[in-house]
Amino acid sequence: MERRIYGIETEFGLTHSAPQGRPLSADDAARRLFAPVLAWGRASNVFLPNGGRLYLDVGSHPEYATAEADSLHDVVAQDAAGERIVDDLRAQLQQSLDAEGVAGTVHLFKNNVDSAGNSFGSHENYMISRRTEYTRLLQHLLPFLVTRQILVGAGRVHPTGQPAFGALTPGDGSPSYSFSQRADHIWEGSSSATTRSRPMINTRDEPHADAQHYRRLHVITGDSSMSQTTTALKIGTTDVLLRLIEAGQILPDRTLADPAAALRTVSHDLTGTAPLELASGERRSALELQQEYLEAVTRFVDRHGTHHDRLDWVLELWERGLRAVAEQNPSLVDRELDWAVKKKLLDSYAAAHGMDYSHPRIAQLDLAYHDTSASHGLFHMLERRGAVESFVAPEDVSRAVSQAPPTRASLRGRFVAAAHDAGVNHTVDWVHLKLNGERQQRTLRCTDPFATTQEDVEEAIRELARGDV
Amino acid sequence: MAQERIFGTGSRREEETDTPEPTTPPTSGAAQAQRDTQGTDDLLAEIDGVLETNAEAFVKGFVQKGGQ
Numbered sequence: 461m462e463r464r465i466y467g468i469e470t471e472f473g474l475t476h477s478a479p480q481g482r483p484l485s486a487d488d489a490a491r492r493l494f495a496p497v498l499a500w501g502r503a504s505n506v507f508l509p510n511g512g513r514l515y516l517d518v519g520s521h522p523e524y525a526t527a528e529a530d531s532l533h534d535v536v537a538q539d540a541a542g543e544r545i546v547d548d549l550r551a552q553l554q555q556s557l558d559a560e561g562v563a564g565t566v567h568l569f570k571n572n573v574d575s576a577g578n579s580f581g582s583h584e585n586y587m588i589s590r591r592t593e594y595t596r597l598l599q600h601l602l603p604f605l606v607t608r609q610i611l612v613g614a615g616r617v618h619p620t621g622q623p624a625f626g627a628l629t630p631g632d633g634s635p636s637y638s639f640s641q642r643a644d645h646i647w648e649g650s651s652s653a654t655t656r657s658r659p660m661i662n663t664r665d666e667p668h669a670d671a672q673h674y675r676r677l678h679v680i681t682g683d684s685s686m687s688q689t690t691t692a693l694k695i696g697t698t699d700v701l702l703r704l705i706e707a708g709q710i711l712p713d714r715t716l717a718d719p720a721a722a723l724r725t726v727s728h729d730l731t732g733t734a735p736l737e738l739a740s741g742e743r744r745s746a747l748e749l750q751q752e753y754l755e756a757v758t759r760f761v762d763r764h765g766t767h768h769d770r771l772d773w774v775l776e777l778w779e780r781g782l783r784a785v786a787e788q789n790p791s792l793v794d795r796e797l798d799w800a801v802k803k804k805l806l807d808s809y810a811a812a813h814g815m816d817y818s819h820p821r822i823a824q825l826d827l828a829y830h831d832t833s834a835s836h837g838l839f840h841m842l843e844r845r846g847a848v849e850s851f852v853a854p855e856d857v858s859r860a861v862s863q864a865p866p867t868r869a870s871l872r873g874r875f876v877a878a879a880h881d882a883g884v885n886h887t888v889d890w891v892h893l894k895l896n897g898e899r900q901q902r903t904l905r906c907t908d909p910f911a912t913t914q915e916d917v918e919e920a921i922r923e924l925a926r927g928d929v
Numbered sequence: 930m931a932q933e934r935i936f937g938t939g940s941r942r943e944e945e946t947d948t949p950e951p952t953t954p955p956t957s958g959a960a961q962a963q964r965d966t967q968g969t970d971d972l973l974a975e976i977d978g979v980l981e982t983n984a985e986a987f988v989k990g991f992v993q994k995g996g997q
Binding site for chain 1: 936937969972973979982983984986990
């Protein structure tokens, strides 16, 4: 598909740290964090005027799902806006606690692991064509997803080395660094469950659109990205590979013998050269597989042209990211890719203080990198200092906090804003907009995710503005 | 700046207001090297200024139930 819908769902980590007092439990912190949401929308699961969704998920995680975006620019802006919205709740909770005289600091993390080995996700959604044979798509996509972490992993410190396969406890070796946060927590290639077996691709078929033409690819193996450019590369590379597969391009079969084991091998091998066993019996390294995908995509784009104005940027960073691993020179991408940005920071700190990665301070820095606070978060500290690249302008992120992208999300966003302003009870999901008014009860269906106007929705918004509902 | 606060009232991110402006990019190689060292020292000092003292307790204190 030349034009597709993207979305990112992020589960945030939340903790209240009170060295001198009694910290709030994770449940209490989450409940209090959502008090302003409850006051605003009478629920802890709401759709927002920017078309996105904010809710409390399994395990008291604040979760934000971006509105449907149809460009790399907009999905990155919406993702960054989501982080701001949830971080603003964090700041409000901090103010309340300070006013009450409760000691301690609330921290919100955009990461994927806690200290007890629990993992939480970053889920990417891609609208794909129903015509594409799904098993063939998975066949080519899985080896890509297993190996892309050498580009778009968020990086993780292991103070006692790589954990044993399947173990939730740390390893017992020497300290190390891995590309990915999430790789140690994924159990199989694809499945319809998310929490139980935790696969890479969730196959549950909920298109949230016209099911005759579209389906939704739900990728749940990725790390959350702090860096906008890492988010853009993650979505941009996956999109262009999907385009190639959807076009029926012939690719060699690189099915991995054991995707979950390969994911761990790749994550813990910073050289990118560890051999992975293929189902065919052959072996390929992560670098070799990624080079193959990049070459196939480059040839495809040479023949068929670019389908959006940032594709050259995507291909350039893809190539440079692989070169950084191949040449063992992370400085090639230490302004753009999270794993390298973080590693540079950790290495500088460790060198200045004569520490190695087994020191608790380094694990603290690893976590603090993902802190969403503008003042306490280490990624945001680097951003403020101009030490990392951005992908969208700051004003685009500000705008995305309150405005939906030009897709179906703009219908939903305007509907939610109008109903909220009119004080009319409403029920919304990705497809349906329902008014539970005193005079009218009506459900509107929006099945075209690209449509920015729809007459019955416009009429309902006008009625809400007139107070006729 | 656009209205950024969805929930509650008042201006958001007050803690941001007194943060320094990004430094201007350096020009020459020697100046860059010097500025990088200076910048790294500043950065590491700023990090030490915001991190909680007990690193181990801070990291161990972050326990979440599993998500998806």
